[in-house]
Amino acid sequence: MKIVMKFGGTSVGTGENIRHVADLVTEYAKNDCRVAVVVSALAGVTNSLMEVACQAKKSDAKHIEAFTKELLQKHLKAISIAIKSKVIQKEVNQITENTISELEKVLTGICYVGELTPKSKDYVASFGERLSAPIVWGALKDHKAETQCFTGKEAGIVTDSNFGEAEPLMNYTTHLIRERLGPIVEKGVIPIVTGFIAADQNGVVTTVGRGGSDYTATILGVALSVDEVWIWTDVDGIMTADPRIIPSARMLPELSYQEAAEMAIFGAKAMHPRALEPVIEAKIPVRIRSTMHSENLGTLITDADSAKSTSAVKAVALIKDVAMVNVNGAGMVGAPGSYAKVFDVLGKNGINIMMVSTAVSEANISMIIRRSLVGRALSTLEIALLGRGTVSEVTAEDDVAVVAVMGANMKGTTGVASRIFATVANAGINIRMIAQGSSELNISFVVKEKDGAAVVRAIHKEFALDKI
Amino acid sequence: MRIILVGYGVVGKGVTTILARKYTEKVKDNGFSPKIVAIADIDGAVINPRGLSPEKLEAIRQRGYPISADPEFGHKGMPALDVIESVEAEVVVEVTPVNIKNGEPALSHITRAFKTGKHVVTTNKGPLALAMPALTELAEYNNVYLRFSGTVGGGTPMLEFAKKCLAGDKILAIRGILNGTTNYILTEMSQNRVTFQEALANAQKLGYAEREPSMDIDGFDTACKVVILANWILNKKITLKDVDRTGIRDVSLQALDEASKRGNTIKLIGSIDGDKATVKPTEIPKNNPICVSGVLNAITFFTEFAGEQTLVGKGAGGIETASAVLRDLLDIRHKLATKILA
Numbered sequence: 125m126k127i128v129m130k131f132g133g134t135s136v137g138t139g140e141n142i143r144h145v146a147d148l149v150t151e152y153a154k155n156d157c158r159v160a161v162v163v164s165a166l167a168g169v170t171n172s173l174m175e176v177a178c179q180a181k182k183s184d185a186k187h188i189e190a191f192t193k194e195l196l197q198k199h200l201k202a203i204s205i206a207i208k209s210k211v212i213q214k215e216v217n218q219i220t221e222n223t224i225s226e227l228e229k230v231l232t233g234i235c236y237v238g239e240l241t242p243k244s245k246d247y248v249a250s251f252g253e254r255l256s257a258p259i260v261w262g263a264l265k266d267h268k269a270e271t272q273c274f275t276g277k278e279a280g281i282v283t284d285s286n287f288g289e290a291e292p293l294m295n296y297t298t299h300l301i302r303e304r305l306g307p308i309v310e311k312g313v314i315p316i317v318t319g320f321i322a323a324d325q326n327g328v329v330t331t332v333g334r335g336g337s338d339y340t341a342t343i344l345g346v347a348l349s350v351d352e353v354w355i356w357t358d359v360d361g362i363m364t365a366d367p368r369i370i371p372s373a374r375m376l377p378e379l380s381y382q383e384a385a386e387m388a389i390f391g392a393k394a395m396h397p398r399a400l401e402p403v404i405e406a407k408i409p410v411r412i413r414s415t416m417h418s419e420n421l422g423t424l425i426t427d428a429d430s431a432k433s434t435s436a437v438k439a440v441a442l443i444k445d446v447a448m449v450n451v452n453g454a455g456m457v458g459a460p461g462s463y464a465k466v467f468d469v470l471g472k473n474g475i476n477i478m479m480v481s482t483a484v485s486e487a488n489i490s491m492i493i494r495r496s497l498v499g500r501a502l503s504t505l506e507i508a509l510l511g512r513g514t515v516s517e518v519t520a521e522d523d524v525a526v527v528a529v530m531g532a533n534m535k536g537t538t539g540v541a542s543r544i545f546a547t548v549a550n551a552g553i554n555i556r557m558i559a560q561g562s563s564e565l566n567i568s569f570v571v572k573e574k575d576g577a578a579v580v581r582a583i584h585k586e587f588a589l590d591k592i
Numbered sequence: 593m594r595i596i597l598v599g600y601g602v603v604g605k606g607v608t609t610i611l612a613r614k615y616t617e618k619v620k621d622n623g624f625s626p627k628i629v630a631i632a633d634i635d636g637a638v639i640n641p642r643g644l645s646p647e648k649l650e651a652i653r654q655r656g657y658p659i660s661a662d663p664e665f666g667h668k669g670m671p672a673l674d675v676i677e678s679v680e681a682e683v684v685v686e687v688t689p690v691n692i693k694n695g696e697p698a699l700s701h702i703t704r705a706f707k708t709g710k711h712v713v714t715t716n717k718g719p720l721a722l723a724m725p726a727l728t729e730l731a732e733y734n735n736v737y738l739r740f741s742g743t744v745g746g747g748t749p750m751l752e753f754a755k756k757c758l759a760g761d762k763i764l765a766i767r768g769i770l771n772g773t774t775n776y777i778l779t780e781m782s783q784n785r786v787t788f789q790e791a792l793a794n795a796q797k798l799g800y801a802e803r804e805p806s807m808d809i810d811g812f813d814t815a816c817k818v819v820i821l822a823n824w825i826l827n828k829k830i831t832l833k834d835v836d837r838t839g840i841r842d843v844s845l846q847a848l849d850e851a852s853k854r855g856n857t858i859k860l861i862g863s864i865d866g867d868k869a870t871v872k873p874t875e876i877p878k879n880n881p882i883c884v885s886g887v888l889n890a891i892t893f894f895t896e897f898a899g900e901q902t903l904v905g906k907g908a909g910g911i912e913t914a915s916a917v918l919r920d921l922l923d924i925r926h927k928l929a930t931k932i933l934a
Contacts, residue, residue: 465933468933469932469933472932473932499594499629499641499642499680500680503593503594503627503682504932506593506625507593507682507925507928507929507932508928508929508932508933509929510623510624510625511623511624511929512623512929518625522642
């Protein structure tokens with residue numbers, strides 16, 4: 125069996141955790157498993173790198189030294205715990221010190237020119253993974269495993285030059301990875317590859333942005349034609365609901381790619397749809413499982429046909445931190461282009477619309493956006509559209525939440541919507557807005573935020589998701 | 593439209609009063625929905641990103657100073673510059689007291705607003721008189737609007753009249769009585785035969801003149817307005833130091849009497865003719881339409897085709913000037929709407 129294993133920020137967050145990661149990897153490697161490892165930066169490091177880079181841009185040099193010192197301490201401490209052998213420790217310490225001294229120079233450079241381009245931002249961001257990967261490498265070596273450390277660039281991930289959100293040149297990348305990592309994986313060597321970071325064709329460091337290290341893992345999985353991609357994280361798998369709302373929420377053993385993509389709105393706990401793209405085409409299953417409970421097999425995301433499940437509804441999610449914007453006006457009725465104008469105004473102002481609902485009467489349109497953007501959205505829509513005869517009023521409600529009910533088998537199953545809405549009605553809760561795409565994988569509706577948890581609980585119970 | 597109000601004096605209060613009224617009017621009638629998201633004054637600020645309600649604005653007005661004492665939204669000690677920088681809004685309304693020495697703090701407020709991409713409406717003559725060419729360039733560079741119709745003529749739309757209504761015609765010269773205080777003093781002197789000192793004391797008693805009256809009677813206020821007119825209407829890049837200025841301290845009763853015998857009177861006239869910008873007491877015929885009495889202002893535009901056009905109106909007052917702010921806000925809103933949909 126050949127597996128790509130990706131370990132997230134929490135999984136490599138401390139020396140103890142890294143040691144545990146090394147245990148897990150060597151255990152599988154011993155059992156006749158070929159393993160390639162993708163690692164994220166230590167939890168919190170990438171964010172702090174971005175913060176210090178922004179400070180450096182403001183020519184604020186005084187933070188740099190303190191920051192790099194703290195960063196060095198954090199990594200040295202992890203090394204001292206993760207790696208027992210003094211020789212290996214010393215080697216990794218040296219790598220870490222060199223890398224951090226390079227970082228210090230980069231930050232000082234940014235500070236002098238007072239400029240932080242997307243290009244230099246990617247370069248700074250790459251340091252998180254460049255620091256974590258050698259520690260995992262050392263820990264594996266400490267376990268007497270044959271291993272070799274690569275940056276995304278060295279592994280052969282080549283992207284376009286769209287810094288911050290680079291897109292891999294998939295075929296070229298596949299070619300290079302096969303050439304560079306293929307033979308050593310076959311020999312039983314464990315390559316450690318930095319997640320998230322890559323390089324463009326000129327060798328300039330890029331990052332893949334959305335999807336991050338998961339994306340690196342699936343790219344690697346496809347290139348190495350692995351049997352499964354395992355995303356090791358701090359949750360047991362994808363759940364039927366947020367366990368903080370529903371303690372009896374269950375882990376879903378199997379999901380289709382489409383379902384998993386829909387569940388991206390569960391946030392960081394699921395995978396970004398973009399990260400799933402490569403494996404969907406290659407039909408390689410992805411497993412999400414917990415480093416803390418490695419005895420659990422987690423959630424297997426696979427090709428829809430093989431996902432054998434009968435339940436129509438598989439999960440229910442609550443999306444908070446959103447606001448509803450309503451645009452009303454009898455003048456919009458039958459007026460071609462009136463919705464386009466609304467979307468255009470929001471789009472031009474960088475406001476992403478998460479959900480839309482409008483009735484055939486056309487007299488109003490409701491949209492869900494991020495709550496932090498509601499002031500800007502309201503103001504721009506009012507300025508642009510009021511007083512022109514089509515739109516008479518723009519309002520917003522920021523005490524709302526979206527409830528999303530998901531499952532691939534909802535498609536074609538009659539009565540799901542009626543059960544959902546009857547359940548909400550029986551709980552005495554009013555629905556403010558409804559949307560279902562024709563894919564039928566997902567029904568989303570909006571309720572008052574204070575009612576959100578109760579609705580999620582009621583639906584979870586109605587569809588017996590705790591017994592799934 | 594989200595608004596940050598900087599300065600909570602007579603004009604600032606007037607602005608909140610007028611905008612609070614607008615909340616209750618149906619937006620569809622005028623397509624304008626203003627929200628004051630912050631008020632900044634010397635002591636600190638009141639901030640509510642969702643907009644301060646009319647009731648809240650009234651409560652702030654009733655409580656008076658310090659405004660940052662508001663239990664819900666008060667931010668004690670928060671500098672206006674920080675408010676301008678950190679609060680999300682489309683427009684900054686700058687109505688702090690006039691300073692013609694260095695234009696501060698208004699000058700900094702305006703430039704900071706520009707830098708953060710916010711449009712500016714101001715009634716403050718100081719920064720404009722000292723740095724108008726610089727400010728208009730900065731506004732243009734930052735792709736924002738600077739509006740200041742309240743600086744000349746108060747509620748009387750003198751700037752817009754010339755800029756918009758006389759578009760296409762060529763304005764050859766401008767002449768006006770642009771300061772209510774001095775006009776009141778000169779009217780008192782000529783009609784009631786009181787001395788300059790008595791008339792000034794009267795004006796101070798009635799609240800028309802400041803305790804420190806130099807700004808008005810030495811012609812600085814009029815000169816500021818001349819600078820704004822010259823820049824905005826005639827595209828002349830002048831500042832306060834380019835104005836040849838004489839105040840009314842030396843106007844005597846005797847001079848007024850002699851003028852009267854000729855059917856004339858003496859007024860403090862600000863004028864721009866060719867490259868000459870002047871403020872000085874000038875003898876004009878009593879039957880000239882510009883010859884208004886009391887605190888009224890009047891302005892005549894001499895145009896190439898449409899002849900002489902004279903506008904008369906109240907030149908100052910909190911609520912009148914605040915109405916000019918509203919006018920500017922609507923103008924910006926209109927321009928923005930066109931821009932967003934383009």
